[in-house]
Amino acid sequence: MNLEKKKALKRQTILKAATACFENRSYDEVTLDEVATEAGVGKGTVYLYFRSKEDLFLQLAVEGVDEMVAQVKELTQMTALPFVERFERIILALAGFFMRRHGFIRLMNQAMSEQLNEGFCRHREQMRNAMMTFIGQGVKEGALRRDCDVAELEMMLIGPLVFRARNQGHSHPVSPEVLSRLIWSAIKHD
Amino acid sequence: MNLEKKKALKRQTILKAATACFENRSYDEVTLDEVATEAGVGKGTVYLYFRSKEDLFLQLAVEGVDEMVAQVKELTQMTALPFVERFERIILALAGFFMRRHGFIRLMNQAMSEQLNEGFCRHREQMRNAMMTFIGQGVKEGALRRDCDVAELEMMLIGPLVFRARNQGHSHPVSPEVLSRLIWSAIKHD
Amino acid sequence: MNLEKKKALKRQTILKAATACFENRSYDEVTLDEVATEAGVGKGTVYLYFRSKEDLFLQLAVEGVDEMVAQVKELTQMTALPFVERFERIILALAGFFMRRHGFIRLMNQAMSEQLNEGFCRHREQMRNAMMTFIGQGVKEGALRRDCDVAELEMMLIGPLVFRARNQGHSHPVSPEVLSRLIWSAIKHD
Amino acid sequence: MNLEKKKALKRQTILKAATACFENRSYDEVTLDEVATEAGVGKGTVYLYFRSKEDLFLQLAVEGVDEMVAQVKELTQMTALPFVERFERIILALAGFFMRRHGFIRLMNQAMSEQLNEGFCRHREQMRNAMMTFIGQGVKEGALRRDCDVAELEMMLIGPLVFRARNQGHSHPVSPEVLSRLIWSAIKHD
DNA sequence: AATGAATGAGTGTTCATTCAT
DNA sequence: CATGAATGAACACTCATTCAT
Incomplete structure (x- = not known):
């Protein structure tokens, strides 16, 4: 040991x-x-x-995404809380996470060898699935708008988060509370 | 000739x-x-x-961003139309633009050398300014929400657009109309 | 014409x-x-x-050496003058020539392709022959020392000239008169 | 170790x-x-x-010049010997040295990039200083002629040495004894 | 297990030379 | 004659990977 x-x-x-x-x-x-x-x-x-430089890089990514997925899943299961609160906590968690790893976000956007990309995709898919599940839950519970599908809602959720980490990472990022409020306006059920 | x-x-x-x-x-x-x-x-x-590989790459970027900026500025000036319509047209234009150049979007988001990045930034700034102007106009006209600043609204606007081009470029992108509607929900003045 | x-x-x-x-x-x-x-x-x-860059360069050299050779031959034939005076004039001429072309002197020292070198050698040989003839004349006339051969005297003549052009070309070259006097001390017949 | x-x-x-x-x-x-x-x-x-091709080349030069300088300085300090003897030994040492490195002499005389030249100059200067010191000694001791300065005497000393190594390196070089005698004639005090 | 000296394939860039206009 | 756009061979230098110690 x-x-x-x-x-x-x-x-x-x-x-x-x-x-x-x-x-x-x-x-x-x-x-x-x-x-x-x-x-x-x-x-x-x-x-x-x-095994190689690529592998090292992949491990870095895997580690990151795994953390993200775990957090999202955990929060998804807290069904005792009203959905909006679960939502807010997830946004806060992700916002912090993306911000802490904003250098990494940039790297994940970089195209890479077939093999490396494959490894990435597997884990990105996990993240995506976790988010889809969470969003699906919100729709089923009637908290999220029904006039568009989950992929569309995901876009409104992840897009701003990534943008914030990528473009505001170094200076004055939008506060997570405002971020959360804005996204909520976009996806909530009226 | x-x-x-x-x-x-x-x-x-x-x-x-x-x-x-x-x-x-x-x-x-x-x-x-x-x-x-x-x-x-x-x-x-x-x-x-x-002059160099960097220069070639930069020219590619410049060309793209300049096109984008021109379109946004043009649409911004059509003040005869109600703001929501100008907004919709800009989103449609940008959505198409980003989609056509989704390979390029990836490159612009990728990490790059200091010098290359500097060249990019100058043009990205132009794009940013054009969008800020447009958004500022919406706020002044009372069409956009006043409880957050323009940088925050920009995030809600550009974030989903980039996400769509980046992640959905190859398969089933969110329709520009839905995209427009969703973003509008996030930023409109109630 | x-x-x-x-x-x-x-x-x-x-x-x-x-x-x-x-x-x-x-x-x-x-x-x-x-x-x-x-x-x-x-x-x-x-x-x-x-024909080529090499050829251009060779022509430059040829032109230079031909000038030098012509001057030396001309002065060699002025047998009316006492040898020491002919000597002094040749040194002055060469000193000026080398100095004017000191950039060129440097280039002639650069090793070069077989073919180019061959071209050079032919002309260097002409210069050498002209000098040898002149020095031989001095020996025959009893003006130059007899305890060494012409190649040795040539070394004492050309060596300092080249050194001067090469090393003092840019700053304070030894005056041609002093130069002449020093070389004369080395090669004159006592 | x-x-x-x-x-x-x-x-x-x-x-x-x-x-x-x-x-x-x-x-x-x-x-x-x-x-x-x-x-x-x-x-x-x-x-x-x-570090680079230039560095490799420079190291070659440094090594050579350092050897030369060391030899000259050593012989300069042997003030027990009459100056003419110190002189002869230095000429012999340098003649051998230059001859052994005649390929190198060519390179040092060739035109080169600014930066490379700078590196060379620092070491050439050391050699020059060593020679100047030696020659100055000879003047002070009254062994060398007083009607010209040390730079002029240096020219008469080094010029023929370089010429010999450069032009006679491959065939029949002037014997070092004759070389020494000829140079001595040029610079000695009458 | 840990090291870092050795390797050589791979890349951006230059420039003498050619040739269509 | 004159041009200069086009070419591609050639080179210095880097760096992921290996392997002997």
Whole structure:
């Protein structure tokens, strides 16, 4: 267990370093040398924990999306709360999440090799499904408008969130409360 | 005149080829060899028309954004129409525009080198200003909600548009009418 | 003849421009574009007068060395003057020549393609022969020391001249009179 | 220690290979691929030991000039010997040195880029200073002529040496003894 | 397990040369 | 004759990946 822990810890160290490196630079601008140096390990060591640069990058993404999905699912299940409140909490959670990872958001928009993209898609799909489920719930409960389908509502939900993280990440982002209120106006059932 | 025309035509040929190449790949994945081959010219020829790979890419962007800005400004000035109609037309125009250039949208959102980004920003700013002006007009006319500032309204406007072009570009995009209606719900003055 | 003259004139124009371009830059740093622009002609035109960049460069050298050789031969034949005076005049002539072409001296030291080098050598040999003849004359007349052969005396003559042009070309070159006096001390017959 | 040694050794291997490559060709004619192949290493390896092609070339020069300077300084300090003897030894040392590195002499005399030249100058200056010091000593001791300054005497000393290495390197160089005698005639005090 | 020295395929860019106008 | 647009071979340099220690 001690060994296991050590390995997992070093893995985390490398991922953390990679996150820092990718924060302000594009995929191709970041070199493995940098990541290794930032992580304080040898370059070869990175290859003991990740199959390739692409893999390392994918793990970063996976980790991120998994976190997001978990949060959304958890909040979706809190059916004791009125929907609008669940909605608000999810927006707040996602807004924070996207903002914390705004450098990463940028990278996910970058086209990538077939294989890498496939890995991404699997996880993006999970996120999408979680959101769809949540939105579907809102529709069924009569809290969300019925004159458009869930994909359309998702667009109104995720679109502004991504825009905020991408374009306002560095300066004065819209407050999550205002964000939530605006999106709610767009999707709520009258 | 003949020569001028020919040069302008070849320039367009190269830009068209570059657009095709950048469609599904990231900036760094596309090589100038590819662009040249796709355009049916020698690699050196590309350098007769563009200072560098970055420049070629930037020209692509400039062209796009300039088109967008022109359309928005034009529609903004049609003050004879009720605001909601001007709004609808702008959304339709932008939706079509973004959709036609969805490969490009991806590129503009992707992480890029400092210098390249700087060039982009200058033009993105123009777009932003045009949208701000339009939105400000709506607020002044009392058509848009007053409980949030223009940056917040812009987010609700552009966010879903970009999301649609980015994520639904290949399959079943939300119809522009629905898109318009949804955004309107979010930003209209009650 | 008018046509001939015109061609010869344009040829000179190009050579003059080339000389200016090569003055402060190495062979590879100078581009034909520059030479053409400096000469005020099209790039293709240069190829009407010179087979290649190498050829242009060779012509430059040939022209230079031919001038030098002509001057040396002319002065060598002025046997009416005492040898020391002929010597002094040749040194002055060469010193001025080398100094005027000090940029060129540098270029002749640059290694070059087999073919180009061959062309150079033929002309360098002419210069060498002219100097050898002159020095041989001095020895025969008893003006120059007999305890070393002409190649050794040539070294004492040309070496300092080249050094002066190469190393002192830009700042405070040794005055030709002092130069002449020093070399004379080295080679005169006691 | 083993590793250090190995690295230093490989560095020497590359320098040796570079020397061989530069022997008969100009700076621009030699490619790093050649140097790498000649050294029996990969192209990337060269960049582990030298920042750039210019740097590699500069290191070659530095190494050479440093050797020269050291020898001159050492001989300058042997004030126990009569000046003429110190002079003769220095000439012999330099003659041998220049001859051994005649390929290099050519390169140092060739035109080169501003930046490269700057690097060279710093070291050439050291050599120049060492020679100036030595010559100044001779003047002060009354062994060298007083009717011209040290720069002029330096020209008479170095000029023939360079000429010999440059032009006679491949065939029948003037014997160092004759060389020494001739230069001495030029600069000695009568 | 950890390292980092070694590698070489791959890229943007330049420029001598050609040739259609 | 004159031009300059077009070409593509060539090169310095980078960096993901491997492997001997």
